[in-house]
Amino acid sequence: MTRYGGTRAVVVGGTAGIGLAIAKRLVEGGGTVLLSGRTPTHPAATVAEVGSGAHIVHADPTDPATIPALAAAVEERLGRIDLLFVDADVGLFAPITPVTEEQSDRQFAVNTKGAYFTVRALLPLLNDGGSIVFTTSSTSAAGTPGTGVYAMTKAAPPRRADRHGSPDEVARVALFLATDATVTTDATDATVTTGSDGRTALLGAGAHRPRPEDLEPSTHPVEDLHHGRTKTIMNATVHTDATTSPLFRPTRLGGLDLPNRLVMAPMTRNRADAEGVPRSIMATYYAQRASAGLIIAEAATPNAVGLTYPHIPAIFNRDHVAGWRRVTDAVRAEGGRMFLQLQHGGRVGHPDNSGFTPLAPSAIALPEPIHTPDGLREAVVPRAMTLDDIRSTVADFAAAARNAIDAGFAGVEVHSANGYLLHQFLGQNTNHRTDAYGGSVAHRIRFTLEVVRAVVDTIGAERVGVRISPGVPANGMAEGDTEAIYPPLVAALAELEPAYLHVVLADPDQPVFREIRRRWTGTLIANPDLGWGRPLPADGGRHAGERLLAAGADLISLGRAFLANPDLVHRLRIGAPLNPIRDAYLMYTGGEEGYIDYPTLAADRDRVLASTTH
Ligand SMILES: Cc1cc2nc3c(=O)[nH]c(=O)nc-3n(C[C@H](O)[C@H](O)[C@H](O)COP(=O)(O)O)c2cc1C
Structure with a gap:
């Protein structure tokens, strides 16, 4: 299989310079290329130079009549395309005083307006996931004397395409810029790099054959682009495009390099065996989602009494560790990173599930029925924890954290949210204690702090995260004094310096979110409030996530969108469409169905192709 076999590309301005060099590389690699030029004076010679995979079309981007003709020629000869490389330009260099309006108009007409309308005409022919590459110019950044108008015209097209194009159209393709790092006129070398998805995605172009010492090798230039790095690749500085969202910027978390800022939120899926040992389909499920910046694996119980529902995984014995090890190995093999959430259910539990009367801060029953193997059952009144229970539970969290590291997790998330045990200590309606763990805010936050401190002491702060859900009424919680609880809790947690704080259903307009951001200087993961109980928005939470990043969050966690889209x-x-959640009842039960059978885009495409060719 040749490197660009099957790739169909249009190179606008491909009869000279960088465009010509790119076209040659594509054809050498087995691609099919249509070149357009304003003055293709020797088409036969150009075809001979580029190779037999090339078609040449005369098109002048400043002549409105030739643009539709170009689109028609592309459709006729190539059909749909994977790559549009826009390199048409004219440079009329002069210092500012002598620049004439004619010179200026000519450059804008070709480099800006022409590029824009050419892209507009060819956009409908671009395959989803295809790429547009604009060559820009280092003059835009360098301020080279005499290039003012030229630099402006070369800087403009990608931004105009981004801002004024229909977001749907522009979002479904990647938009890249390639710019020559040196200002010379004779392009003799170019590199074409295949994207991580196996398709041509990025072209770096060199304005002269690079000397070895000029090279800054990159084994993953496309990934570098996606991650927002600006790199010199084969002597060509490649800038990220204007559409790249901050969600795709890499970052660090504790000791981990994250390739993007999308975190898979912890989601209970009830697929462990009856003893809480992860089954092999869990390895498949998480490995499918390994492209997440970070996966936070579903709630696992640190001891037997903390079990909430049937088939919840656990992490307190050797079998659990071995089962999770298979999961983390599978995720690591796919290049992913993973934390495990530690959850004690407290009053959210049932003797039919765990074999024990649940433990809770106070003997106050969950005001709703709970899932058991025999269906929904009335909740039982939990036993109020003694001081010994508290001490041993803290120790169980610490031991579970140690087990999680032994099982290959990069860290653990202490679950102090959503109405489970730690949250029950925080809330007024669930904690009626009169000892050092109840009453005042300082007392009610004590248990969470003790658990986090014990876990930090056991595995190191950089491997610990904490999840909180201020004001979220899950599992019958009514905190009563949300605004009073969280500022001191967050400030005290900050002193323990865990790797991150994870806020559930975060809303950048809420004062409590802003207050948390103010007090928490470490990494903040925000789980956007997408309207719990309502259908997912079509973008899965991307827009809400970007708003939270703008409001100071560092990472964005998404739940249901990851559940239904392994390649989220x-x-x-x-900007591809997302799979909707199928069969909501399969979220929490069942086997492979509704679990590991959500398709990727590539699988979908293959399925459609297969069904149309049979
Ligand atoms: C099927 C399912 C299971 C969940 N299980 C957990 C869990 O184990 N621990 C937890 O903290 N949150 C859990 N959540 C809440 C999610 O982590 C997340 O906060 C919630 O789904 C909102 O995010 P979303 O709108 O992106 O889905 C679960 C959510 C879903 C849909």
């Missing part, structure tokens, strides 16, 4: 990161990056 790729889909969001290119």
